[in-house]
Amino acid sequence: MDFRKKLVALLLALAAPVALAQPSGGAPKLPVGWYVTESAPKRYEAGVDNSAPCEGARSAYLRSLSLDEAGYGTFMQAFGAQDFRGKRLRFSAAARVQDVDGWAGLWMRVEGPDPKQPLAFDNMQSRALVGTRGCKRYEVVLDVPKEATTIMAGLIMSGTGQAWLDGVRFDIVDNTVPVTDLLAARPVVASTGPAGLDEVAPVAKNDQVPLGRVGDVWFNHGRVAADKPYTRRTDGVWVSILSEEIYEHGIEVTGTFGQRQLDLKVRAGTSKTLIDGTWGGEPVSIMLSPDTLTMKWGRLTRELQRDKNAAVDSTCNRYQVNEGPRITDQIDVCGAALGTRPPPAQLVTAFLANGFRRSTPARNFPIPQPPVLSREALDTQRTGTPNQ
Incomplete structure (x- = not known):
């Protein structure tokens, strides 16, 4: 199966009508291939909502079940990276949120041989969805390196509230589309083997690029x-x-x-x-x-x-x-x-x-000084000793 067919298969998960089992709450479960992970059991639930999708016939939702604002949950999917290696992948979807006390957003992660060291990652936290917002399309764009093994993508919500997602798309894009990768500026730290006690390792070649x-x-x-x-x-x-x-x-x-x-x-x-x-x-x-x-x-x-x-x-x-x-x-x-x-x-x-002391930014309004109380300080024409 080539990558275009796999993209079609991924899109069908949220776009095509499928037979869905009904949980006890009456809402359809997520389509096959999507699942929920969370910081603690029974803090979040996900399902399919037919009532008010942004695009298409239905949307998937993620909803908090607990008032604990420290939790997080996500519904997601994971798939092999072999057909996307060396390409730039855009994950986009229409989303809306209601009463989100915390934040929500799309996320995508590209993993390599070591799952603890992701090759690319973005979760929209710096441009997060908060409070209540209507339908809008959002996107996450990552480069998929040749050593990539797995790609994961979905919707994340931290705190309380509810978020909806539909119109899911995965597109191969060219280099004119900028990446949103939080790790894109990460340099490769030089490593040539065990270091001696007196050796000082060189830093990355592009050590002036911030992460x-x-x-x-x-x-x-x-x-x-x-x-x-x-x-x-x-x-x-x-x-x-x-x-x-x-x-x-x-x-x-x-x-x-x-x-x-x-x-x-x-x-x-x-x-x-x-x-x-x-x-x-x-x-x-x-x-x-x-x-x-x-x-x-x-x-x-x-x-x-x-x-x-x-x-x-x-x-x-x-x-x-x-x-x-x-x-x-x-x-x-x-x-x-x-x-x-x-x-x-x-x-x-x-x-x-x-530091832990206040830092006043440059080009700010001047700091007010105490008012001048002495008459002499205002009299620039007076010379000699002022009268008492």
């Missing part, structure tokens, strides 16, 4: 471009220009940053990313969600709200604090830093490098 960014600090798989940059050795250890080292053990990040010991954990996988632990003996808590960013270290706290109308790149969320016409604090979080599987060491380093 993600927090504030002004960008990172990729070989470099964190902070004020004192960190680079990754072939043994996986991150080393700064001051020879400070950061180690990554699964979700744990330990070592030294800013001459202070750190011991943090990065918990992601839902609409929220939490970084907690200690740095310099003081407790750290960083909470990133689609709507808020809270950063706490000891007695210092930054609490920012997302500006959804900000004129920023589509891969970024802007979080800021407004006091009247002034912006008194601002951080942009972009690319892989927004993903459900952010790289722990880079994410921790980027957030710590931004």
Whole structure:
């Protein structure tokens, strides 16, 4: 079967009339080939809705069954990548959402020999569907490398609410269609075998290309471009220009940053990313969600709200604090830093490098000064000692 026939088969899953079994709730089950995964059992359900599709005769829906906003669910399909290798694949669909407290979006993932290291991925989190929105077509575009083995695609929702999907299409597109891949800028870190104790591994050839960014600090798989940059050795250890080292053990990040010991954990996988632990003996808590960013270290706290109308790149969320016409604090979080599987060491380093004190953006309104109370300070013509 060639790739065109397989595309037709995929489209038929949501487009063609098929005999559907009825669950206890009375809604038709998803067509064969589609299935539901979720963060915990019985938090989400999926089915087919004939009442108000965006396109065609019916739509598939994903609905939360729990009030737990920390959960996530997806209905999805997986298929072999052999007919798409070396091509650019666009997954598009019409979607609408209702009362989504969290976020929803299309997602697609290309896997290779190691499922833990996806070759390409996008889940629309940086351009997520929230609240209630009517029908609109959305798309995710990924390159499928020659070593790809599996492609997965579907609709994801984190938090509560309901989302619908129909008009599913998979198209091979040319290079004039830009990719939305969160990993597209990922460099290949050089690896020539085991490193000696005194060897310093070279970073990626294209080490100036960002994978993600927090504030002004960008990172990729070989470099964190902070004020004192960190680079990754072939043994996986991150080393700064001051020879400070950061180690990554699964979700744990330990070592030294800013001459202070750190011991943090990065918990992601839902609409929220939490970084907690200690740095310099003081407790750290960083909470990133689609709507808020809270950063706490000891007695210092930054609490920012997302500006959804900000004129920023589509891969970024802007979080800021407004006091009247002034912006008194601002951080942009972009690319892989927004993903459900952010790289722990880079994410921790980027957030710590931004600090826990307010950062006023450039070209902002001037900071108001206390009013001038002395009469003498206003009298520019007076000379000598003022009268008392």
